[in-house]
Amino acid sequence: MKGIIIYKSKYGATKKYAGWLSEATGYDAVSVKEIDVKTLDQYDVIIMGGGVYASGIACMGFLKKVYSHIKDKKIIVYTCGASPYDEKFFGQLVARNMTGELNGIPVFYCRGGFDFKNMTFGDRTLCKMLRKALSKKDPKNYEVWEAALMEVGEDESGDWTDRANLAPILEYLNTSEHNNS
Ligand SMILES: Cc1cc2nc3c(=O)[nH]c(=O)nc-3n(C[C@H](O)[C@H](O)[C@H](O)COP(=O)(O)O)c2cc1C
Numbered sequence: 355m356k357g358i359i360i361y362k363s364k365y366g367a368t369k370k371y372a373g374w375l376s377e378a379t380g381y382d383a384v385s386v387k388e389i390d391v392k393t394l395d396q397y398d399v400i401i402m403g404g405g406v407y408a409s410g411i412a413c414m415g416f417l418k419k420v421y422s423h424i425k426d427k428k429i430i431v432y433t434c435g436a437s438p439y440d441e442k443f444f445g446q447l448v449a450r451n452m453t454g455e456l457n458g459i460p461v462f463y464c465r466g467g468f469d470f471k472n473m474t475f476g477d478r479t480l481c482k483m484l485r486k487a488l489s490k491k492d493p494k495n496y497e498v499w500e501a502a503l504m505e506v507g508e509d510e511s512g513d514w515t516d517r518a519n520l521a522p523i524l525e526y527l528n529t530s531e532h533n534n535s
Contacts, residue, residue: 357399367466406435434466
């Protein structure tokens with residue numbers, strides 16, 4: 355099986371996981387910006403990774419665009435958010451993003467980071483506004499990602515990336531490869 359990992363990463367977490375996945379599988383890891391759809395013909399397995407932004411998965415636009423071209427291949431999606439893994443949060447994320455023909459594609463969660471210091475001015479302003487609004491809310495009522503946002507101080511970084519988070523993806527790849535042979 356020949357595979358490729360295509361990532362869309364703004365602050366590096368999804369890219370970091372793509373590198374680790376590449377080491378573990380031997381698949382090429384390529385930024386979505388560098389992909390020419392026709393080159394996907396040569397691959398059997400396509401792993402798409404994207405960060406979570408306001409409950410959207412960053413690589414979805416690309417996946418929707420190329421889906422008809424790659425639909426007969428083994429497709430996997432992984433996504434990186436600041437939230438810790440939480441069944442309810444993850445279920446909502448999948449339901450919101452994997453709509454229509456994308457419904458049923460396996461999705462995996464790998465926790466990312468939250469890097470206030472290196473954010474664009476726009477993202478930092480947005481996050482600061484959200485933090486201000488959240489500070490008036492009872493922490494018991496925070497959504498998981500809101501709690502993660504509050505956990506990291508302003509002008510600080512949180513990095514929860516961990517190679518061990520890839521274990522379910524690698525297990526899935528091993529099992530499905532075995533089943534196909
Ligand atoms: C503007 C903005 C919105 C975000 N929205 C969410 C969110 O809805 N849920 C979440 O878990 N993380 C959210 N995050 C955190 C990112 O998903 C996290 O930093 C992730 O590691 C980014 O991956 P990347 O660096 O590969 O782009 C947000 C971050 C920013 C800057």
